[in-house]
Amino acid sequence: GQSLEQPSEVTAVEGAIVQINCTYQTSGFYGLSWYQQHDGGAPTFLSYNALDGLEETGRFSSFLSRSDSYGYLLLQELQMKDSASYFCAVIEGDSNYQLIWGAGTKLIIKP
Amino acid sequence: SAVISQKPSRDICQRGTSLTIQCQVDSQVTMMFWYRQQPGQSLTLIATANQGSEATYESGFVIDKFPISRPNLTFSTLTVSNMSPEDSSIYLCSAGTRGNNYGYTFGSGTRLTVV
Numbered sequence: 764g765q766s767l768e769q770p771s772e773v774t775a776v777e778g779a780i781v782q783i784n785c786t787y788q789t790s791g792f793y794g795l796s797w798y799q800q801h802d803g804g805a806p807t808f809l810s811y812n813a814l815d816g817l818e819e820t821g822r823f824s825s826f827l828s829r830s831d832s833y834g835y836l837l838l839q840e841l842q843m844k845d846s847a848s849y850f851c852a853v854i855e856g857d858s859n860y861q862l863i864w865g866a867g868t869k870l871i872i873k874p
Numbered sequence: 875s876a877v878i879s880q881k882p883s884r885d886i887c888q889r890g891t892s893l894t895i896q897c898q899v900d901s902q903v904t905m906m907f908w909y910r911q912q913p914g915q916s917l918t919l920i921a922t923a924n925q926g927s928e929a930t931y932e933s934g935f936v937i938d939k940f941p942i943s944r945p946n947l948t949f950s951t952l953t954v955s956n957m958s959p960e961d962s963s964i965y966l967c968s969a970g971t972r973g974n975n976y977g978y979t980f981g982s983g984t985r986l987t988v989v
Contacts, residue, residue, distance in 0.1 A: 794976060805966060806917070808875070808977035850916065854976050859930065860905055862978065864916045 765789045767865035769851055774871045775841055783836045783868045785851035793856035795827050795834045800867070801847045809836070809849075838870070846872045876901050876969050880981025887957055887988050894953045895984045897967035902947035907978070908940070909966040917966065923950040957988045 767787045775781040785795070794813035798806040810818055812827035812834060824837040838845055848869050852862040877900045887893050897906070906923040921929040921942055929942035944950040954961050964985050970978035 796976060796978075805980040805983050806968075808979065811975045811977055859922050860970075860972060860976065861907060861919060861922060862917075864919075866916045 765853075765855075765863050767851055767853060767863060769849075769865045769868045771866065772869045772871065774873065776873050777841055777843060779841050780837065780839045781841060781870065783838075783849050783851075783870070785834050785836075785865055787832050787834075787851070787853050787863075787865075789853045789855060789863055791855045792829070792832075793854040793860065795825075796852045796854060796862065797823075797825055797836045798850045798852060799847050800850065806850065811854075841872050843872055843874070846870060875977055876903055876971075876979045878967060878969055878979055878981040880967055880984060882984055883982060884985040885987070887986065889958050889988055891957055892953055892955045893957065893986060894951050895965055895967070896951050897949070897969070897981050899948045899969045899979075902971075903969040904947075904972045905970050905978075906944060906950045907968045908942060908950070908952045909968060911964045911966060911983075913964070920952070920965075923952075954986065957986075959988045962986055962988045 769785045796811045797809040800806045810825035817826045822839045827834040848867045850867045851865040879898045908920040909917040911917045919932050920935045921931040923942050923944040925944045941953045964983045966983045967981045968978045
């Protein structure tokens with residue numbers, strides 16, 4: 764079956780670095796995406812990895828290892844506004860490029 | 875990336891009635907999807923809205939309950955029919971273009987309460 768696993772909650776302090784892991788088991792893997800969702804808001808796209816390696820976008824980086832079916836989102840220099848839920852999602856190329864979503868990780872940032 | 879206007883943003887409806895949610899995208903997109911999300915939970919895909927043809931529904935969702943239209947590449951509607959309190963949720967539309975780093979954009983959501 765299809766499944767994604769990520770921690771339900773992570774706590775960190777302002778200014779620190781946090782890594783949110785995601786392992787997946789899907790068919791027709793095309794790529795791994797990360798989305799951020801603040802309470803009461805809609806998901807917003809953060810990153811997409813189709814190939815192995817690290818992609819960096821400002822304070823956020825995302826990593827993918829296709830052989831290990833594993834990826835992570837790295838958030839640096841944490842700010843209070845980064846408090847949100849973070850979802851990993853797999854894109855399946857043989858299912859009309861729809862997203863298969865993880866359960867989400869709630870990131871709590873303490874001052 | 876595309877910008878999606880979704881409306882209504884919220885509604886309170888009587889059971890047994892229907893509500894139509896609209897999503898307008900500011901540019902042509904290849905793919906549009908409709909999701910349901912309970913607060914604090916992940917997104918559940920209802921269906922893929924196909925331009926000019928019937929939507930593709932996920933397991934547990936049927937066309938009679940959730941009819942979807944997509945007359946062109948920028949617009950789609952989802953109707954929640956014969957509503958019951960169990961349909962209370964947040965409904966989200968999403969859009970993207972194949973090959974464009976697959977960064978899907980979401981509408982702001984419709985918070986539906988059925989009483």
